[in-house]
Amino acid sequence: MKLTQYSIDELLEGCKAGNRKMQEALYKQTAAKMMAVCMRYAKNRMEAEDTLQVGYIKVFQKVKEYRGDGSFEGWIRRIMVNTAIESYRKNLKAMNVVPIEDAYEQPATGFDFSRLGMQDLMKVIQKLADGYRLVFNMYIIEGYSHKEIAETLGISEGASKSQLSRARAILKEEIIRMEGINYATHAG
Numbered sequence: 001m002k003l004t005q006y007s008i009d010e011l012l013e014g015c016k017a018g019n020r021k022m023q024e025a026l027y028k029q030t031a032a033k034m035m036a037v038c039m040r041y042a043k044n045r046m047e048a049e050d051t052l053q054v055g056y057i058k059v060f061q062k063v064k065e066y067r068g069d070g071s072f073e074g075w076i077r078r079i080m081v082n083t084a085i086e087s088y089r090k091n092l093k094a095m096n097v098v099p100i101e102d103a104y105e106q107p108a109t110g111f112d113f114s115r116l117g118m119q120d121l122m123k124v125i126q127k128l129a130d131g132y133r134l135v136f137n138m139y140i141i142e143g144y145s146h147k148e149i150a151e152t153l154g155i156s157e158g159a160s161k162s163q164l165s166r167a168r169a170i171l172k173e174e175i176i177r178m179e180g181i182n183y184a185t186h187a188g
Contacts, residue, residue, distance in 0.1 A: 005029065008072050015063045023060055030073060031056075034080050039122055040137050041084035043130070055083040081142055085152060088134050124174045132167035139164050 006014070006025050014022025035052055042048035058079050066075050125133060134153070138144040139160070144152070149160040 012063070012066065012072055015060060027056055030076060033073070034076060037077055037080045038084060040125060040141060041081070041088070041134060043126060047087075051080065051084050051087055054087075055080040058083060085134065085138075088130060089153070091130070120178065124171055124178070127174065128167055128170060132163050132170065135160055135163035136167040136171075
């Protein structure tokens with residue numbers, strides 16, 4: 001079965017009209033990119049798929065609210081990120097968030113994460129404790145400020161900074177460990 005490509009304007013108008021065919025086409029044309037966004041916030045593929053599905057339900061429910069500020073795909077991405085954040089909040093009690101009294105500043109690492117392949121980086125990010133992973137994604141990938149993260153998650157700016165610092169340190173240690181394994185495997 002051939003996938004018909006529609007323009008974003010056609011998809012937008014069709015979705016606003018509640019056209020199921022256009023909703024399905026929008027999903028098929030954008031789901032892979034949005035799944036990548038969801039994977040960054042999730043512990044595993046199943047959790048990412050749940051976030052993706054809930055996110056698209058919201059997209060279709062709220063599509064009439066899209067005002068054309070920025071790209072439609074960017075608007076969908078924002079819904080996916082917000083859906084992941086909402087999921088985080090619902091599960092907050094079971095997650096590893098450092099209390100502010102335990103927070104400490106670590107110097108920012110100068111480690112270059114770009115040397116790692118995208119799939120390897122995704123696996124390492126997914127291993128982070130939920131609080132670390134969420135703050136890392138919001139700050140590094142989505143470009144939120146610590147103030148915005150603090151307001152969104154209901155934590156202090158200091159806790160956001162601490163979470164990011166710990167996430168970077170953990171990622172650095174894990175990547176160095178992985179590179180050591182890869183070096184040892186290829187050197188022998």
